[in-house]
Amino acid sequence: MVTDPLLSIQGLSLQYATQRGAVHALQDVSLAIPRGGAMGLVGESGSGKSSVVLALLGLLGEGASLTCDALRFDGEDLREAAARLRGQRIGVVFQDPAAALNPSLTIGFQVAEPLIQHQGLSREAALARAVTLLGEMGIPRAAEIARAYPHQLSGGMKQRAVIATALACEPELLLLDEPTTALDVTVEAQILDLLEKLRRERGVSMLLVSHNLGIVDRLCDELTVLYAGRVVEQGRCAPVLAVPSHPYTRGLLAALPRLDRGRMARLVPIPGGLPDLTQPMPGCNFQPRCPFALDACGAPQLLQGEARLSRCHRAAEIEGEAWPIPEAPEAVARPIPTPLLVAEGLARSFGGGGLFRRRAGTRAVDGVSLTIGRGEVLGLVGESGCGKSTLGRLVLRLISADAGHIRFDGQAILPEPSIAFRRRAQIVFQNPDSSLNPRQTVDEALRRPLIRFGIASGEEATREVERLLELVRLRPDYRSRYPHQMSGGEKQRIGIARALASRPDFLVCDEAVSALDVSVQAAVLNLLTDLRDTLGVAYLFISHDIGVVAHIADRIAVMYRGAVVEEGLAAQVLAPPYHPYTEALLSAVPVVGAQGRAKSRIRLKGDVSSAQGSAGCRFAHRCPRHMGAICDTVTPPMLAFGASHQIACHLPAEQLAAMPLALG
Amino acid sequence: MAGFLARRFLSVVFVLWAMTVMVFAIVHILPGSVAHMILGEYATNAAIAEMEERLGLNLPLYEQYWRWFSGLMRGDFGQSLTMERPVGPVILEALGRSAILASISIVLVAIIGIALGIHSATHVNSWSDRGLTLMQYFFIAVPEFFWCILVIIFFAVWLGWLPATGYTPLADGGFLGWAKHLILPVSTLVLGLIAHVSRLTRSSMLEAIESKYVLAARAKGLPERIVLRRHALPNALLPTITILAVDVGILIGGIVVVESVFAFPGLGRMLIYAIDHQDIPLMMGGMIVITAIYALANLAADILYAVLNPRIRVTGTAG
Numbered sequence: 001m002v003t004d005p006l007l008s009i010q011g012l013s014l015q016y017a018t019q020r021g022a023v024h025a026l027q028d029v030s031l032a033i034p035r036g037g038a039m040g041l042v043g044e045s046g047s048g049k050s051s052v053v054l055a056l057l058g059l060l061g062e063g064a065s066l067t068c069d070a071l072r073f074d075g076e077d078l079r080e081a082a083a084r085l086r087g088q089r090i091g092v093v094f095q096d097p098a099a100a101l102n103p104s105l106t107i108g109f110q111v112a113e114p115l116i117q118h119q120g121l122s123r124e125a126a127l128a129r130a131v132t133l134l135g136e137m138g139i140p141r142a143a144e145i146a147r148a149y150p151h152q153l154s155g156g157m158k159q160r161a162v163i164a165t166a167l168a169c170e171p172e173l174l175l176l177d178e179p180t181t182a183l184d185v186t187v188e189a190q191i192l193d194l195l196e197k198l199r200r201e202r203g204v205s206m207l208l209v210s211h212n213l214g215i216v217d218r219l220c221d222e223l224t225v226l227y228a229g230r231v232v233e234q235g236r237c238a239p240v241l242a243v244p245s246h247p248y249t250r251g252l253l254a255a256l257p258r259l260d261r262g263r264m265a266r267l268v269p270i271p272g273g274l275p276d277l278t279q280p281m282p283g284c285n286f287q288p289r290c291p292f293a294l295d296a297c298g299a300p301q302l303l304q305g306e307a308r309l310s311r312c313h314r315a316a317e318i319e320g321e322a323w324p325i326p327e328a329p330e331a332v333a334r335p336i337p338t339p340l341l342v343a344e345g346l347a348r349s350f351g352g353g354g355l356f357r358r359r360a361g362t363r364a365v366d367g368v369s370l371t372i373g374r375g376e377v378l379g380l381v382g383e384s385g386c387g388k389s390t391l392g393r394l395v396l397r398l399i400s401a402d403a404g405h406i407r408f409d410g411q412a413i414l415p416e417p418s419i420a421f422r423r424r425a426q427i428v429f430q431n432p433d434s435s436l437n438p439r440q441t442v443d444e445a446l447r448r449p450l451i452r453f454g455i456a457s458g459e460e461a462t463r464e465v466e467r468l469l470e471l472v473r474l475r476p477d478y479r480s481r482y483p484h485q486m487s488g489g490e491k492q493r494i495g496i497a498r499a500l501a502s503r504p505d506f507l508v509c510d511e512a513v514s515a516l517d518v519s520v521q522a523a524v525l526n527l528l529t530d531l532r533d534t535l536g537v538a539y540l541f542i543s544h545d546i547g548v549v550a551h552i553a554d555r556i557a558v559m560y561r562g563a564v565v566e567e568g569l570a571a572q573v574l575a576p577p578y579h580p581y582t583e584a585l586l587s588a589v590p591v592v593g594a595q596g597r598a599k600s601r602i603r604l605k606g607d608v609s610s611a612q613g614s615a616g617c618r619f620a621h622r623c624p625r626h627m628g629a630i631c632d633t634v635t636p637p638m639l640a641f642g643a644s645h646q647i648a649c650h651l652p653a654e655q656l657a658a659m660p661l662a663l664g
Numbered sequence: 665m666a667g668f669l670a671r672r673f674l675s676v677v678f679v680l681w682a683m684t685v686m687v688f689a690i691v692h693i694l695p696g697s698v699a700h701m702i703l704g705e706y707a708t709n710a711a712i713a714e715m716e717e718r719l720g721l722n723l724p725l726y727e728q729y730w731r732w733f734s735g736l737m738r739g740d741f742g743q744s745l746t747m748e749r750p751v752g753p754v755i756l757e758a759l760g761r762s763a764i765l766a767s768i769s770i771v772l773v774a775i776i777g778i779a780l781g782i783h784s785a786t787h788v789n790s791w792s793d794r795g796l797t798l799m800q801y802f803f804i805a806v807p808e809f810f811w812c813i814l815v816i817i818f819f820a821v822w823l824g825w826l827p828a829t830g831y832t833p834l835a836d837g838g839f840l841g842w843a844k845h846l847i848l849p850v851s852t853l854v855l856g857l858i859a860h861v862s863r864l865t866r867s868s869m870l871e872a873i874e875s876k877y878v879l880a881a882r883a884k885g886l887p888e889r890i891v892l893r894r895h896a897l898p899n900a901l902l903p904t905i906t907i908l909a910v911d912v913g914i915l916i917g918g919i920v921v922v923e924s925v926f927a928f929p930g931l932g933r934m935l936i937y938a939i940d941h942q943d944i945p946l947m948m949g950g951m952i953v954i955t956a957i958y959a960l961a962n963l964a965a966d967i968l969y970a971v972l973n974p975r976i977r978v979t980g981t982a983g
Contacts, residue, residue, distance in 0.1 A: 086885045087883060100876045
């Protein structure tokens, strides 16, 4: 006998009224979650993932109109019952815990609120229960935390509090909307462990919305892939991710830089962008971007299959056919990596100051030396707050250093660098929305550096702007566009084109692809690789995403609290021997197809900011391989493993070398 | 928190001292001789010299400043040049009457402004919101003196309901007489400010309503009434509190105009009188008192803001 699923969505369609006409955000979406089951809902931004969550909660807001065949939760119609069930039998965790907590209420009260509301508990009883809940979420000294305000907690602690709130009334279903996207990989791993434990011990059902396939693979049994408001593939998680059937799912997986697969020459970018949702296509809406498309794709497609559903009539036909990978331009002979940028003993503190006496600030970068060769990519990884971005700005002399020297191409670079250095060393910022002037067209933004650095002017500059656009694969007519007329990926490409305008030899990429969807990220990463191969540009590539760094970097430096703790060739850093911090970072990365690895994972307690040790190893307070007093008191030596691999650790070299592989 | 308050308090003390220097400098840079003014056009040089000697005007400026400043520190504002009375009590009397006007106004501005702002934010794009928006822009744009004249013509001259000018103390005229003299000045003073405060409250309330934490509060299954009152409103009011302190400054500026038009014997009218008659001690005293009120209003707003905002009240990290 088949029991009714806990949650059943059938034929859900959703339209938002906008000035351009109705946007068909969801079209005929169906999914079901059995009791105790976990469903992953994946897709790129704009696919309508979050709309599903809001529709279930009845919180769509004005201007949204919803139609469906069924929207049932445990036999009740959610269209009427959502207001009564949410917070009580359906709990929600939103993306950014810093935004989801009210800044002017205590943590304890916010956790207690649903208990007061739904279970009629007194304020005291609810607060006492909240402390217990916080404790169960793995928050140390829960009573103290309950009296604290959100701004006093780290990101991971905040998300635990949000999860505690969602679980307060012991809901049967937990909706998780990108629950770890705003968090560091080590903290993300802690939260995923917690969610896994909740599933195992309490049998909570979950709907996990995420763009990260690795997370979905870890937590879910089943998977629904959403593209532009339509379900394109649905089935058991492991087989779908192992052998995806719909071209879009295949593209998503091929576009993903995979840490477990090591360095690949090319990623697969999915060309084009989302279709216009004001005019839904009758046929397959992925057709314009699909390399397998035929004329017959214009006909309406059915979601078909047995255990595994796919909305593609060619699914069986094209099985085994690989995505065509765009050809790389011919690489020029890589120059022998002679040092281009040499930085020694860079240091910078923030805060401090004080009116009457100098207070010690936070040492964001504390005596870092690094060398980047011509045409070489140095990846810089570490959790947020490790000083990565500060270091990126220091090597360009964009912010002043407290100490240290920089040599670029043999010449000393002083605190007020010459225009020649500015021309040759440029930066690409993380967020193109805030780094592009909203009142400047692309042409103005790209022309400015050309004139400033005396590279071209007038007619010649126009041709140069067009050449730059071609370099980042944008049509010449983008010249007249303003930032708001472009997508995130296009804006980031303009950011790269602007940095390339002065024909630099060296680029600092500060989280340059972090805000992009994987299909666009793949295109930008390919572009950066091509530029390195054809123009010999060197990069300092800063990213929290180790998969991306592993894909692009020749060498990797791992940073922790202002210092480099490990440095070496990419392959060396990604394989044992590891610095214990690198080991923990790698172990925390959720990798697709790695189910069952969980037991061997290394978990870090706390986060970068917790506990400030001034002497000894910077990582001592969180180190799972802590040896004893020596780690807390003596600065660790730099151990060399071969010519180019260095690890700052007290552990004996043999013990480091004997570490198991951290990646599955 | 204690450190924050101590710093704010020190800065207020510094601002007040700096104002004494500036007020003194401005007044003494102004052209014209006080002795001339008092003695009239046909005074002899000897008489003027004698007058200047008596008033201490022939002393070096820093010594004149010190005399005045040390007097201030003792609570002595000096002697009025035109009224044959000490300045202190004159200011105090005028201040008392202005304070009635100002405090009634600011309370009305806070209550009505915030209430209208919340109404607009919770009824976005409704007819009442649109109507209020239109009126608010109108009241912000049109200056006070225009309303002064309009309400005098309408309520005092045509309808004859309310007195056009003057003031009756509570003891003399009873509540009705007292109130009648206040209605017109107060209502002209508050129109623009209510519009200002409600615009701001509307936008900060809207921002709060659209925030993630309000969405999260709704997802907890709380009734909308509690979501708005407990989650949205406290955060939305923080910027309003700051702006209310700034509005005290605007209010004082408005009082000078309104008191002149309605012949209301308050601080503003006294200041105009002092300037007209070059009564320097009175002028300086009045200006210092107004600055002090403004600075203290800002200090009060900072304290209130700190009390309501845990990010300032509670520092340090937990866990």
